[in-house]
Amino acid sequence: MLMLALRTLRSRWTAFIGSFVALALGVGLIAVMGLALASSLDAPERAPERFAAAPVVVKGQDTLHVPTPIGDRTQRLAQPRPVPAGTVAALRKLGRVTEDRTFVVRGDLVGHPWSTAAFAPYELTAGRAPRAADEVVATGDRTAVGQRLRTGRGVVRVVGTASAVGARGFENALFYTDARAAALSPVSTQLVVEADAATVRRAVGDRARVLTGDERRLADADPGRDAEALTTLNALFGTAGGVSGFVSVFVVASTFAFAVAQRRREFGLLRTAGATPGQIRRTVLTEALLVGGPASAVGCALGAYAAPWLAERVVDGGLAPAWFAIGDHVWPYHLAFWTGLSVALCGAVAASWRAGRTAPAQALREAAVDERALTRGRLLCGAALLITAAVTVTLTLLTDPGDLLHRKTYVSRPMLLITATALLSPALVRPLTRILIPCGVLVRSNAGAAVRRTAAVAAPVLITVALTGSLLGATATLNAARATEARERTVADFVLTSPAGFAPDTLRRLRALPGTEVSATASSAVYVLEEGVALIKSEARAADPGALAATVRLPLSAGRVTDLDDDSIIVNEEWARHEVGRRVTVWLGDGTRRSLRIAAVMPVGTGDNGVYVTPANARGAAVDRVEVKGGSAAALRRALGATDVSVLTRDEWLRTAYPTGTLTDADEKTRLGFLLVLGIALLYSGISLANTLLMATSDRRREFASLRLAGATTGQVLRLVAAEALVVVAVGALLGLLVTTLDLTGIRGALHLQSARSPIRLPWPELAATTGACALLAVISAVLPAAHALHRKTSLP
Known part of the structure; x- marks a missing residue:
């Protein structure tokens, strides 16, 4: 079996190169997402910033603790409590007490009292300290001495600039006089005590929290930002990894199945020569191992190269903090390698099962026309997945309709419908081709006769259109529902925000x-x-x-x-x-x-x-x-x-706060997140589409030679191939649109049960662009190998 498989690979390398490329890219995609997800599980220990030079920081209670039968439950307080006045008075007896007051000045610009600048420590780089209520010291290089700033706290004049000693700029701040800071922020939730830490703890007791050493970072602004960043990254890479993994597994299995299905004539000859079904299956399994092993290894190497590039992009785009980088993790490579190899084996074995079971004469007969492209196993699996999707949506609508509106749900749920539709697609190919091509007998006959080829080429288009429509359509539908709620709720003429x-x-x-x-x-x-x-x-x-x-x-x-x-x-x-x-x-x-x-x-x-x-x-x-x-x-x-203060009319505020578009109106981080989730998966689907078409077209040399002998010119043959490619793309696009409509119907039902109104919003511009890109890619990928085949002499049997 090994020698036969090696000879087959050597003689039919063009048929296996497509499977190799698809598997390598799929494994690389899984490896990249696995490495990114593994690297987002741990954050480096952050050192104190604003209070790096402070001896002891006392922080008011900022966490709610509620006892329950299964232990305390905690939540971060929206309004942290100030340090009790009695405690502050007791601390003043121990040493100097400096009250910290932090307040928003404008956007990401915050204000502090000048007395706290020494605890970072900050040093003046120009000018002097503030003395009057309208004077400030600014950090960073965005302002200069003498500049006047208009803020939500009035107009101030910059009299000095400062930078943190031994640290990068970690905030954009204005330092006011202590009296002005106290007037702008009367409540102080934390303070610095210049005294012995043990003495401070005895004086404070359980009325506040005493921070020393590395714990002083908890007094910095947004001390949980690293944890929040990790949560965001985990959600982002988890979603992207799930979508990418699904796309790669789906495409790889489809490509391997199609590659095996192309060899039915060869299997028929082997069966006629006396090969048993087991020998055919073992041969195909050995070929899959010989292709899958090296392809998976190449994919892991691609993942190791692409993962750092992805990390740089998400940091530059603001999706990840500056410290994020790909770590030294091994398990993502194991996951990617063994997943790719398993998918290759499963796809090859499943496709060869029917070829091994058929009689020799039947295998030779079916080599020309796909009479039973939808096998019983494929029908049962597709129907089971379709029923599962319908039942789960129905149960969710009856029990917890709000779950359908969560991002993780509407990102993952279309995958069941996509897989079910792809499995059942051979039964839909002929009816769809008749609808799409009422005339044009030759194009319709070719697409309808080669059902397996049409379904295999349409699969990447199906997943591309379905993912684009489902994800962006769900977002647009939910955005429209939120905008409708806000429009009905807001009857004011103006909305002022600060x-x-x-x-x-x-x-x-x-x-x-x-x-x-x-x-x-x-x-x-x-x-x-x-x-x-x-x-x-x-x-x-x-x-x-x-x-x-x-x-x-x-x-x-x-x-x-x-x-x-x-x-x-x-x-x-x-x-x-x-x-x-x-x-x-x-x-x-x-x-x-x-x-x-x-x-x-x-x-x-x-x-x-x-x-x-x-x-x-x-x-x-x-x-x-x-x-x-x-x-x-x-x-x-x-x-x-x-x-x-921003003064907006009702309509201006609604457009700003509740955008109804998909990617065009989203903020930059949301847009980058969508591009990460969709872009990588759709790019891979596009490559797979070209790959599958190259495999399919290269296998039709004898068919093209027969057309030339029948009198067709080279231009006519190429136009026929282009028309067939467009028909296949149209079939895939219609199936993808069907999946999108079914998926968004479930979301629309959930909104109705939640007393929210919104029509289904199909992202037509994105769908048109995606379909157009697939059509262009399909025509190029079909016409070029066909033109090459027409210039080569092919003998007819």
Whole structure:
């Protein structure tokens, strides 16, 4: 068997080169994603930044701990608690105490008191320290001494610049005088104590947290950003790896199956010569091992080369932190190698099973025309997958429709439909070719007779179109549903936003404008213990009930907005307890435990229907959005004065906050994430399409020679090949569109059950571009080898 397999590989190397390329690329794709995922599991230990030179840092409680029967449950507080005043007084007796105040100035620009600059330590590189309320020292090289900056805290003048000693710039900051910082941020949640750490711990007790050594990094801004970055990277590479793995396994199996199916005439001759079915299967298995082993090894080498390049791209695109790099991991190579080899063996053996079972005469007869392309095993597997997809969607719609709206779900769910459709595609090829080609007998006959070839070439197009339509269509449909919710909910004429928050005097000026209704809301959070064991965080907005009712039309399923008061809360139907009038025990954003009455209930919607409380139940939350009904933009800007508050009309704010497009309107990180998930998989599918067409066209030399003998010119033959390629692409595109429509119908049903309205949004521009690219690639990949074959002399049997 080994010698026969080696001779077959040597004599039919052109037929096996396609399988080799497909497998090497597939293994390389799996290796790249495995290496990226493995490297995102661990982050380097981050050293303290702002307080690297501080002896002891005391931080107020910023974590909520709730005891349960199975242990404490924790959540990060939306509004960390300040260090108690009594504790601060006790610490002042031990040594010098410097209170830290950090607040948003504008965008990613933060403010600090100048007294804390020495703990980084920062050193002046130009100018002097601030002395007046409108003077600041700036970090970085984006500002210069003497420059005036317009911020959400007013206009300030840069009197000095500073940089951190021995460290790269880790923040964009403005340092104010201590008095001005205290006025802008009255609450201090952490402080530096210049005293012995043990003495400080005894004075603090359990009323706050004492940080020394490497733990001082927990006092830096967003200390959990590395953990959040890891979570984001894991989700990104996990999703991309799942999609890429599915595409590569799907394409490799299809390519190997087609390569074996092309050799039915050869199998028929072997059976006529006395070969047993077992000998044929062992021969094919040996060939798959001889091709799969080296191809998998080459794929691992490609993965080792491409993984660092991918890491650089995601860092440059802002999808990963600067420290991210590919580590020294071995298991991704094992995963990729053995997966590729297993897929090659399974694809080859499954395809050769039927050839080994058929009688010699039957094998020779079926070598010319595909009479039974859809075998019983393929039909059963395809039907089982199709039924599984239908049953799982139905059960999810009946039990938890919101699960269909999660990204992991709508990314992975189309794969069942794609595989089922691909398995059943031979039964659909002939009907589709008749629909697509009502005339053109020769093209229709060729595509309909060679069902296996048509299905194999259409498979990459199917997966390309289906993935593009399902992923981008799901995003567009969900975005449209969110935009519809926001449009129906927002009745204000203007929406004002400021990441730095609104100062009290700014709010007073806005409320004093005649003929306006002003609703100021703050972002906070509420925590509830579900079923006694799960501590759930819900995003909350704090608002005055009367002003909220005038500027927002909340989608209520029960209760009234005006019933909201300091003793009540508005929840949504996702809460385990959501009956109007019932009391629920919650923890507010600062960790305060309260028992509140449910004043109203909202439907779940797309997930943006959170929780509403009054400002009394969101102490410490800064107003970050103001909705205004009535008035004019000019009057609002005059009232705002020299601040950088964004003033948008209702329609402008909706377009900005709730884009309804797919990739064109998405932010840069979202766009890069989609390109990573889709781009790699679709590029591989395109290469596989060209590869499969090259294999299929190169095997038709005798057919082309017969057409030439029958009187067809070279141009006619090439036009015939191009037309067949376009028909195959159209078949794959229609099947992909079918999968997309079925998948988006499930999402549309979930939205309807969640009381959210949105039509199915098919990404027509992206689908047209994808199909057009496949068509161009298919024509080139079919015509070039056909032209080469026509220039070679081929003997007819």
